[in-house]
Amino acid sequence: MRLNSKGQVTIPAQPRAEHDLRTGDDIEVIEVDNPLRIARTKGAPARGQRLVRRLRGTADSRDIEGMSTDEIMDLLRG
Structure with a gap:
């Protein structure tokens, strides 16, 4: 994946499907022991x-x- 000039990345189709991520879903980027992780926003x-x-x-x-x-x-x- 590549970060674009707006700070955006495209999550590949397979992981989106596996985790049931859809257009408009609220997600967040969190730091866990230094690596960044993408997670669905709780309570969204x-x-x-x-x-x-x-x-x-x-x-x-x-x-x-x-x-x-x-x-x-x-x-x-x-």
Whole structure:
């Protein structure tokens, strides 16, 4: 891996899959006996929780009454 000019690294696909890391997950870099380690942030909301929080309050029954499922999905996706 290579550190870019913004201080970012790309975690390879295999370790991301093995540790179920997804886009938007909160992680932290910690020092343990000198080496740096990447760890999921404890207490961070899960992907589903973030999604529900983002969608909550985007529409109510008056907004979607009479709409098809596809129309509702388009509304939610913004």
